[in-house]
Amino acid sequence: MTSIPGGGADLDRWLAPFLAVLGRKTRRTWAPLYLRGLLGPGDRKSLQPMAARLGLGGHDQLQHFIASPAWNDAPLWSVLAQQADKLVGSPQAWLVIDDTALPKKGTMSVGVLPQYCGQLGKKANCQSLVSLTLAQGEVPVPVGLRLFLPKEWTDDPERCAQAGVPDAAMTLRAKGEIALDELDRLAAAGVRFGTVLADAGYGASAAFRQGLQARGLRWAVGIPRNQKVYSAAVQLVAPQGRAKKLVPNEEPAEAEKVLAAQAWRRITWRQGTQGALAARFAAARIRVGDGAVWGNNRHLPGDEAWLVGEWRSGGERKYYLSNLPADTPLRALAAAIKGRWVCEQAHQQLKQELGLGHFEGRSWTGLHRHALMSCIAFAYLQHLRLAAHRRTRRGKNAGPDAGPAALAEPARRAARHSRPAVRSSRHADPMSALPTQISVTSSQNAQVVLESF
Template identity: 40%
Template sequence: MTPEEMASVREDLEAFAAELFDGFFRADQRRWGQAYVRGLLLDGRRKSVEPMAARLGEDGNRQALAHFITSSPWDAAHVRARLAWRMHEAIGPEALIIDDTGFLKDGDASACVSRQYTGTAGKVTNCQVGVSAHLATDHASAAVDWRLFVPASWDPASPRADEVKVARRIRCGIPAQVGHVEKWQLALDMIDETRSWGIDIPLVVADAGYGDAAAFRHALEERDLPYAVGISGRHTAHPAQAQPVQPVCTGTGRPAEMQNPEPAQPVKDLVIAAGKAAARPVSWRQGSRPGKGRSGFKRMYSRFVALRVRPAGRGVRKAAKDLELPERWLLAEWPTGESEPVQYWLSSLPSGMPLATLVRLAKLRWRIEHDYREMKQALGLAHFEGRTFNGWHHHVTLVSAAHAFCTLQRLAPDPKDTAQA
């Protein structure tokens, strides 16, 4: 990068940071917020406060940076809202993607550290778990909200509370009102918060860790939010053509409720009954590995079955008199060479949705994995060494800001192309 290009990027960063931190009343908070984001963007293996301070030159005040990120009372939600407004405009998102990632820890002094499962390690290990929400489309995505998961062992109101961990809550600055709730409920909190910022959510995408919770799907329907969420094959449903019937009433008591004539079946059985011949080939995006495609990269390709079904359980109705179970998409990936489907989704997208579009949107979750990889490998997402609840939220928010800045730089037109035009 030429000195002129570096100067241009520095100016862009200053303007971006000024927009994010405009609501800060104190000039020193605006200064250290920009410095912290710049430190995350500078080359270097470790992105904790001390090594970043060593790279920041005149802004390399370790004590000031540590105070800003760990103790300074600024509201992370304020920055996230501004970040969401900026990235919604830049990306034009097709979905809000929900997922969680692990922050591996050696010790047990940091807020909400516990032995728990994380896909980051693929096992139960000592870690924190953060739930995040990302605005996304095929070409770009940005993390705009976060929650730190509080294990039951950290919640004094839980029967599984650990006295030692509960005693650490004050030292870690965990607010008294913050307790253990399921990750899908944290996801709903973020969805509600994102909408409160005036952000339109066209679709919610999540894996089976969230889609398996019927309460999560029902809550999305209560909010009139379309979804495409992973589920496990054990969930049950009726074929779309199944209609409830009124049982014959032989007594004088209360009439029996409408019932389906056949019991619900596992979705796996419904897809297998449709047969492998029902699977259709779909290519949904360009992959990252070299291939023989026109772009030089391999296309992502598989075979899919899409059925209209009525998920078992009454779920959410618009009116009490509506006794018919809602009709939804059941999407299953059934690759060539596999004896049975390998992945399933439920979706409330319209019945006329083309299969290729349905697959592409359900598979859009890949963007969140891309974001996690970039934020962890290049921007120090998991490098925060502070122990406080607010410090964790401050750090992940500013890492999201650094990642968003990189995304904006990638989306910006090349000055050379503009000059040639």
């Protein structure tokens, strides 16, 4: 492959482990070109515009590379996981589980159906992808994107076959199931993280929470306000005068009612560009009502956990569960909860800068491979930012690099979300003092790369 001056040569070196698992020479040629198309200038990152900007005679070979089911891209996903771990993996990292929607026209693209689209803030025709993002501080690296197939698709095998959906994926699966499988894949690749974070779309599922628990993971997830919980002191007793199964000695209560009488404390989780980002929080130790059903659709107490409430400045209240240790301070619980928003930055940059939603093919393979290449391009940009930051630190004689910096681009945020969070400064997190506003094109090295294509 021809080296590109400056940042391009660095891209060649960085891609070496990816190219090593691609096998055939043709794939080792077209993969870097596709990445250059994503990283290069231009508003549209679909095949024809990229091919034109790359000076190709047509887009057929790019199309064949990205959509051909004749080769297995699982090794590339594994290398991406390993490279992400090198960038931000550690016991202090978050693994954020969420989903992101890609608006689409028509009905033929795989998985397209009218469903909630966060990008548009309403129900719309779109594809919904389950995403997993490894993050430390404010440095996210997407490591998994898998399409959720609605029931209307899995109930229509012919439609799935026309879109190239593998037989194993034609069974209806909840987003939480998909996320757990992806989590297992990352664990097998050796990705290091300390806590799994997810919103109420996942946290409302007892099966999902129990899946995390069974894997021995720490987690903090959103829940609906009416989630039933018991006090931590609940006991199972025999009903008086009758020989029946043991039942709780108290009735379960809704999460919002349990926290209503608690003391709420103002917690600042980080300093934003317009001042402190803060909300009021309350927490209580409880046992979740997610065990077996024992009567009138009531569930037995499950594991002990933290119930956390967030009272935002606009008056909105949100609720969360976490299995973080019983001695975890409220400030650390709040930091974990707010850490989830970093994935929103990754989603927006994937779409706005790297064309995640620009793929115009209809196939399962093409969509997932385009998503994979977008994630690899994103990881490369994070590599550039971190390298630039290390050079800056050395130039200022700041001592050895303490780890990933808060270098994620402050992509344009949806109005309904607050800014991403980092851990509290009380814990002297070395990442908290690092710069937060370096965009894709403001990093000197990234600019060299983008202008070299």
